[in-house]
Amino acid sequence: MTGLQASATDARTRGTRRFRPDPWAAGAFVITAIVALPVLTVLAAAFFPTENIWPHLWDTVLPAYIFSTLELMAGVAASTILIGVSAAWLVTACDFPGRRIFEWALVLPLAMPAYVVAYVYTDILEFAGPVQALLRDIFGWDTAKDYWFPEIRSLGGAIVVMTMTLYPYVYLLTRSAFLEQSSGVGEAARTLGCSPWAAFRRVSLPMARPSIVVGVALVLMETLNDFGTVDFFAVQTLTTGMFNVWLVMNNTGGGAQIAVVMLIFVIFLLVAERAARRKRGYHDTSTRPRLPVRFELRGGRKFLAVLVCAVPILIGFIVPAGLLTSYAIEFYDVSLNNRFPQAALNSILLAALAAAVAVMIGLFLAYAVRLRKSTLLRNLARFASLGYAVPGAVLAIGILFPFGAFDNAVDGFMRTTFGISTGLILSGTIVAVLFAYVVRFLALAYGTLEAGLGRVTPHMDDAARTLNHGPAQALIKVNLPIIRGSMLTAGILIFVDCMKELPATLLLRPFNFDTLATYVYQFASDELLEECALGALTIVAAGIIPVILLTRVMGRNRPDQEFSIT
Amino acid sequence: MKFRLLAAIALIAAPTTMTTGASAAEVNVYSHRQEILVRPLLDAFTKETGIKVNVVFAQKGLVKRLEAEGRNSPADIVLTVDVARISEIVDAELVQPVKTPALEKAVPANYRDPNGLWYGLTLRARMIYTSKDRVGKGDITSYEQLADPKWRGKVCSRKGDHDYNIALLAAYIGHYGEAKATEWLEGVKANLARKPQGNDRAQVKAIMEGVCDIAIGNHYYMALMLKNDKQKSWAESANLVFPTLAGKGTHMNISGMVMTKYAPNKANAVKLMEFLVSKKAQGIYANVNSEYPIDPDVKTSPLLESWGKFPRDDIALDTIAKNRAAALKIVNTVGFNDGPATN
Numbered sequence: 001m002t003g004l005q006a007s008a009t010d011a012r013t014r015g016t017r018r019f020r021p022d023p024w025a026a027g028a029f030v031i032t033a034i035v036a037l038p039v040l041t042v043l044a045a046a047f048f049p050t051e052n053i054w055p056h057l058w059d060t061v062l063p064a065y066i067f068s069t070l071e072l073m074a075g076v077a078a079s080t081i082l083i084g085v086s087a088a089w090l091v092t093a094c095d096f097p098g099r100r101i102f103e104w105a106l107v108l109p110l111a112m113p114a115y116v117v118a119y120v121y122t123d124i125l126e127f128a129g130p131v132q133a134l135l136r137d138i139f140g141w142d143t144a145k146d147y148w149f150p151e152i153r154s155l156g157g158a159i160v161v162m163t164m165t166l167y168p169y170v171y172l173l174t175r176s177a178f179l180e181q182s183s184g185v186g187e188a189a190r191t192l193g194c195s196p197w198a199a200f201r202r203v204s205l206p207m208a209r210p211s212i213v214v215g216v217a218l219v220l221m222e223t224l225n226d227f228g229t230v231d232f233f234a235v236q237t238l239t240t241g242m243f244n245v246w247l248v249m250n251n252t253g254g255g256a257q258i259a260v261v262m263l264i265f266v267i268f269l270l271v272a273e274r275a276a277r278r279k280r281g282y283h284d285t286s287t288r289p290r291l292p293v294r295f296e297l298r299g300g301r302k303f304l305a306v307l308v309c310a311v312p313i314l315i316g317f318i319v320p321a322g323l324l325t326s327y328a329i330e331f332y333d334v335s336l337n338n339r340f341p342q343a344a345l346n347s348i349l350l351a352a353l354a355a356a357v358a359v360m361i362g363l364f365l366a367y368a369v370r371l372r373k374s375t376l377l378r379n380l381a382r383f384a385s386l387g388y389a390v391p392g393a394v395l396a397i398g399i400l401f402p403f404g405a406f407d408n409a410v411d412g413f414m415r416t417t418f419g420i421s422t423g424l425i426l427s428g429t430i431v432a433v434l435f436a437y438v439v440r441f442l443a444l445a446y447g448t449l450e451a452g453l454g455r456v457t458p459h460m461d462d463a464a465r466t467l468n469h470g471p472a473q474a475l476i477k478v479n480l481p482i483i484r485g486s487m488l489t490a491g492i493l494i495f496v497d498c499m500k501e502l503p504a505t506l507l508l509r510p511f512n513f514d515t516l517a518t519y520v521y522q523f524a525s526d527e528l529l530e531e532c533a534l535g536a537l538t539i540v541a542a543g544i545i546p547v548i549l550l551t552r553v554m555g556r557n558r559p560d561q562e563f564s565i566t
Numbered sequence: 567m568k569f570r571l572l573a574a575i576a577l578i579a580a581p582t583t584m585t586t587g588a589s590a591a592e593v594n595v596y597s598h599r600q601e602i603l604v605r606p607l608l609d610a611f612t613k614e615t616g617i618k619v620n621v622v623f624a625q626k627g628l629v630k631r632l633e634a635e636g637r638n639s640p641a642d643i644v645l646t647v648d649v650a651r652i653s654e655i656v657d658a659e660l661v662q663p664v665k666t667p668a669l670e671k672a673v674p675a676n677y678r679d680p681n682g683l684w685y686g687l688t689l690r691a692r693m694i695y696t697s698k699d700r701v702g703k704g705d706i707t708s709y710e711q712l713a714d715p716k717w718r719g720k721v722c723s724r725k726g727d728h729d730y731n732i733a734l735l736a737a738y739i740g741h742y743g744e745a746k747a748t749e750w751l752e753g754v755k756a757n758l759a760r761k762p763q764g765n766d767r768a769q770v771k772a773i774m775e776g777v778c779d780i781a782i783g784n785h786y787y788m789a790l791m792l793k794n795d796k797q798k799s800w801a802e803s804a805n806l807v808f809p810t811l812a813g814k815g816t817h818m819n820i821s822g823m824v825m826t827k828y829a830p831n832k833a834n835a836v837k838l839m840e841f842l843v844s845k846k847a848q849g850i851y852a853n854v855n856s857e858y859p860i861d862p863d864v865k866t867s868p869l870l871e872s873w874g875k876f877p878r879d880d881i882a883l884d885t886i887a888k889n890r891a892a893a894l895k896i897v898n899t900v901g902f903n904d905g906p907a908t909n
Contacts, residue, residue, distance in 0.1 A: 060898035127775045153763045234725065234763035236903055244727050247626060248894045250654055393626045397634075400627075404634030411638055424638045428622075428631075507627045511594060511620035511640075522600040522623070530796065 024471060028368040028377050031361055032384040035439050038398030039263070039386050045397075046260045049253030053245050061241060068155060069237040069265075072230070073220050075159035076166065080219045083163065083312050084170025085212060089200060090309060092178040095294040096302045102309040104548050109316030110168040110493070111543025113500045113517070115228045115524060116536050118161050120320040122232065125152040158233040164316035166222055170215035172489060172550075173451060177208035180455050180485075196295055210454055213273055214447040220269065221389040221443060224262050227503070238262050239391055252397075259394050266389045270382065321540060327533035343514040344538055350430065350515065351498035351542075354437035355491045361438065362445025362490060366453050367475050370461075381446055388443035392436075392503030399436055399508060403427045428510050436504040441494045448493065452486025453479065492550040496543040516542070591616060593834040596632070597623045597645040599821065604645060606854050611841045617834050632660045637828045642835035645687075647821045648729045652684045653887030661824040664836060672843035672861045676880060677820060686820040687842055688857035691785040691876070692734050693816065695770050695804040700779045708810045709738070709817070712782070713753025719906065721757040722769040722778035726902035727894055730766070730784060734817050735896065736889035740881050741812040744892055751900045761905030767791060767800065774803035784819075789856030789869050808876035815877030820860070 054062075090096070091103045109117075125131050132149055141147045150156065181204060189199040205212075227239045238258055246255030297305050365381045387395055403426045414422045426432055456479055464474035480487075502517045509518070516539045523532035597604055601623045608619040622641075624631075632639055632655070644661075646652050655661055656679070663682040670678075677686035694706060706712070712721060724731065739747045759778035764771075769781035770791065781804075791801035808816045823842060829835050841847055848859035853867045865871065897903070 056895055056898070060901070127777065128771060234761055244894060248727060248732055249891045252630070397627055397630050400631055400634035404636060408636050408638060424635060424640065427635055428640065503626070506624040507631060509622060511622055522602050
């Protein structure tokens with residue numbers, strides 16, 4: 001490929017090697033520099049702690065924090081892989097009752113904010129809740145000391161709740177991978193004597209590995225940056241420590257140091273995974289994928305399949321949504337309020353805009369990396385994606401300072417040169433919030449698109465180049481149509497996540513500006529979720545529609561339907 | 567297509583950018599308190615003076631935002647909860663002194679800065695909730711007694727590193743020093759009925775459930791729970807005790823206000839500050855939020871009146887603020903959030 005490239009440029013310059021700035025690489029550098037700014041600011045802050053907190057933390061809580069964090073990450077990663085991959089496989093490769101519904105319904109929990117799920121389950125499962133009350137009625141127990149019931153506010157509870165809200169990432173990306181795999185590969189494996197299970201384990205699953213890894217990486221980063229859910233479940237993680245050092249000890253630099261440690265975890269994980277699959281290719285060489293023949297499931301396996309698909313949806317979506325609806329009906333008059341429609345509009349517009357921008361940038365970066373095959377670019381792009389692993393409040397601070405510095409510099413310049421004050425230009429406007437969303441969710445866009453582009457055989461690009469298409473044209477005319485599904489996936493994932501985003505929005509927004517999430521938070525933070533249930537339901541509703549749209553579009557974009565010859 | 571997108575962004579962003587913050591009839595507020603709580607007061611202010619109030623509410627990081635915005639910050643006033651936020655912003659040198667007769671008359675001297683850098687607006691007492699059925703009147707009268715072994719397995723509290731508990735521990739350190747405070751906290755930890763979890767209301771709920779007999783919580787939750795259909799039964803299962811600390815009185819915390827250093831609407835901001843300590847606003851605080859008004863001449867709500875008067879700990883709020891870092895270290899060292907040792 002590089003050989004082809006070199007000869008193409010040589011032909012155009014007719015032997016004289018002029019230095020031509022590469023728009024793709026240059027653009028990628030500039031973009032990653034801007035997007036990485038908040039993470040870099042946090043890094044910089046880590047060098048200036050007001051006091052060295054490490055000795056105290058090591059002696060007291062740090063080992064426990066690290067251990068809990070690792071336990072949480074391991075638990076959530078394992079569970080989401082189990083659920084996400086199984087469900088994706090069942091839904092793409094097998095046939096069982098309800099499959100068509102499960103296919104899109106499995107993504108529904110994505111629309112549910114994690115703190116809502118946490119609240120709902122502590123409400124239902126705690127001592128005074130309906131489940132234990134029923135048990136006490138049936139068995140005649142009296143107080144908490146008479147029987148054992150799993151403690152919902154614990155690490156286990158946190159793992160379950162986070163798994164149920166996060167598995168859709170793994171499910172969606174793995175399903176994409178399975179769908180875009182040619183059945184030819186699977187069938188070739190079977191002619192070589194593999195049973196269906198072995199074909200899955202030895203061919204389909206490994207080929208889907210990049211997508212699974214991206215999904216799990218997203219899940220882990222979400223787990224790391226979460227503060228609300230773990231706080232609710234009385235689990236102490238590194239994030240707890242970070243906020244304590246920052247807010248209680250008033251040591252921003254110290255807090256930044258802990259944030260950096262968390263980032264190092266993530267980087268280490270990703271590097272280890274990449275090293276493990278360095279020289280393998282994951283693209284499919286056939287150009288005409290065919291409709292895979294589905295396995296008909298019978299008997300016990302049928303029920304098992306239904307169970308595997310139904311339980312996550314039940315726990316992650318139906319039960320919380322049902323409870324929210326009952327609260328909304330009960331507290332209808334309190335919930336409805338004149339600020340609510342404006343907040344909803346703000347949420348939707350911001351989320352849509354952020355999704356569009358993030359997908360554009362993610363596409364540009366992913367394609368630039370693919371084009372130039374530069375490890376430097378790839379690592380830069382991944383570094384820029386790290387915003388996802390940083391807790392929202394910290395990311396917001398990483399944005400506040402560069403923006404503030406920029407605004408004040410421009411203002412200072414204008415004052416001295418022209419005598420007028422421009423005031424704040426970017427700080428405290430929705431541009432700041434938009435930037436925060438893009439920085440934070442670029443990981444979603446870049447990861448999805450990197451995996452998606454990775455599934456397009458390089459022969460496509462080569463063919464386009466031999467037909468005298470420049471890289472941009474090759475992107476637009478060849479790659480784009482193929483990865484349309486991935487782009488839409490990324491866009492919708494980002495939209496839904498923006499609707500739920502809270503801490504960065506709270507801190508960066510302009511005056512009198514609420515999104516649905518900030519509006520709901522005022523009540524939820526005082527355990528008054530019932531009174532804003534309608535708002536929470538709207539967040540969910542606004543998320544469901546794109547989600548359903550997504551899975552329908554993904555279904556329609558199956559390769560067999562685009563390339564059918566009859 | 568990318569250009570069209572950029573143009574769209576610019577168009578949308580344009581009206582909301584280039585705000586200098588100063589405006590004829592406006593005042594800009596950064597609030598650490600939820601907007602639903604401060605709105606009634608701000609709306610009353612607008613009604614009386616015609617000055618519009620713009621609000622941003624955020625719990626974490628507002629001071630950082632002020633710092634980053636620097637001299638062009640549009641914020642005039644910051645409303646805080648907890649003495650910690652006040653000391654954080656004063657230490658960051660982001661406030662300017664304000665002294666008017668109205669402010670000095672309404673706010674007692676020990677609840678405002680002598681140089682006018684900050685003023686308290688309301689008071690909240692951290693008290694002990696006791697089970698009506700299982701704890702007799704007078705069984706517990708001081709915070710020190712929380713560590714008494716007779717309460718083993720009977721105490722509920724939210725996490726030790728929460729701002730409210732940190733303030734209480736900081737006050738304890740102020741009176742007794744770090745060594746005794748550590749001893750006390752270890753005693754309280756041994757008495758815990760369960761791992762600290764949930765917020766103050768959840769502790770009262772635990773009393774109702776029989777999980778524990780006494781709990782630590784802020785006073786206004788009692789009033790708020792009584793108003794809430796779902797939570798009423800929790801409140802009705804508990805009595806309130808106003809404990810003493812070091813024999814002085816109940817630990818108090820304040821919500822307060824400061825004027826920012828570069829406030830663009832200073833005159834309007836002063837009007838807002840004076841309004842918030844006026845009898846009218848203090849009355850709203852008392853009746854709507856069930857807090858103790860800072861102005862001792864303003865009556866509290868009927869419910870709070872029924873609880874009677876109680877002595878207040880008079881330790882300087884500055885001392886509490888300075889001891890917070892040490893308090894967190896003690897919470898970490900004692901491992902308070904791990905809960906009682908398994909027996």
